[in-house]
Amino acid sequence: MIYKLQFADLLPYWDVLVRGFVFTIALTFVSTLSGVMVGTLGASARTFGPRWLSALVSAYVELMRNTPFLVQLFFVYFGLPAAGVKLTETQAAFLAMTINLGAYSTEIIRAGIEATPRGVIEAGISLAMTRLQLLRYVILKPAFQKVWPALASQIIIVMLGSSVVSQISAEDLTYAANFIQSRNFRAFESYFVVAFAYLMLAILARAILRALGHRLFPKA
């Protein structure tokens, strides 16, 4: 039996698809910014911070890297209200993605920092740089230069992983597919279109991140 694809059945739901598409982009964009920020702070704290802070950050990293994202999401959405913290599904999705990407990027950026030779840092000190200048120009910039491709991959992974936020009723791309196929029973077509949309998003995000890397952290 040959299945006959009927994409026309999706047309009445184009607005659901567009809204899901925009939501996934926005979710990825904001949580990438905040996640990488958390990662930078985490990596700096873990490498240069006092011992207790370093231990705290590594506990956070281990906790996040060794639990499923879906469980983290459910914890934030269904668990935290018991502690009096009630977040909407959109806030919960942003928070879960930020802490998840934050943990992974902490590890990635830390690897970049540790790859900086000690002599370079000492050279910076001998040039009478302030601590902030040292961190910014001598430590972080070369670190990002080295790990940018790894960080970009992680951002794409988190973007694709964001598909599970539909489980807590956040209306992203996957939600759109689930919703449409629950209405017209065209599962194949719905997921086909959404898979293609994710593919395009991933290719686009990779291109943007590469261009951004070249611009922000040019190879000397």
Next chain:
Amino acid sequence: MIRRRIFQAMFASAVALCAFSGQASAEALDDILAAKVIRIAVPTDYPPFGSIGADMQPQGLDIDMARLIGKELGVRTELVAVSSANRIPYLQSKKVDLVISTLGKNPDREKVIDFSGAYAPFFMGVFGVKSATVTKPEELSGKTVGATRGALEEQELSKIAPADVTIKRYEDNNATVAAYISGQVDIFASGNAVAAVIAERNAARAPDLKFIIKNSPCFIGLNKDEPKLLAKVNEIIAKARASGESEKMSQTWLKAPLPPGF
């Protein structure tokens, strides 16, 4: 000649067989009373209508109803656990005399079996915390309602709710229940069985029925052409309704009074 005699013998025995089986099906109630046992198909996988209790015995509204019928007939009740897929075949193959298993009425089923009067309420509705004042779909305006994506009640709700209602569609029934219990939503659409289970396990947020979306009460199923059994079962149901027994079962198992108009 011999051939003809064999044919006559076969014909005669066929007639006798027909007469025998015809008699057996016409007198189901007499058979039950003679055997002093009634076999009733019940669910054991669908609380609060039927489940296995901590003492390994079946329990639930359907089980109570089955025992009540046995008691009223003055015979022993033999419970037969069935699934929702095989409950009608069990009846048709006469492995059981009655099916009491949250059976809803529809035209396809009515072609093959008979139904008694309704013995228990079963409906899709909108439920919520006590403080939410909603009595009809229009009053949901501006509110947020949780529902399971793709479920019958979600599709119906999407049609009848005003445009400014936010419907949060969760992946499955468990997520919808979790969203209500954790306070992410104060109103949700579901079946009364689900609401009863929440009330049982989480009394602090026991859901109140706000309005019914789709009503599909439970009927007792029995084989066709059993007028005596049907009349007797209907009599028992009517008696239970009048004596308050039905109301008591609803309170015990569904944690709610019988809905108005039931």
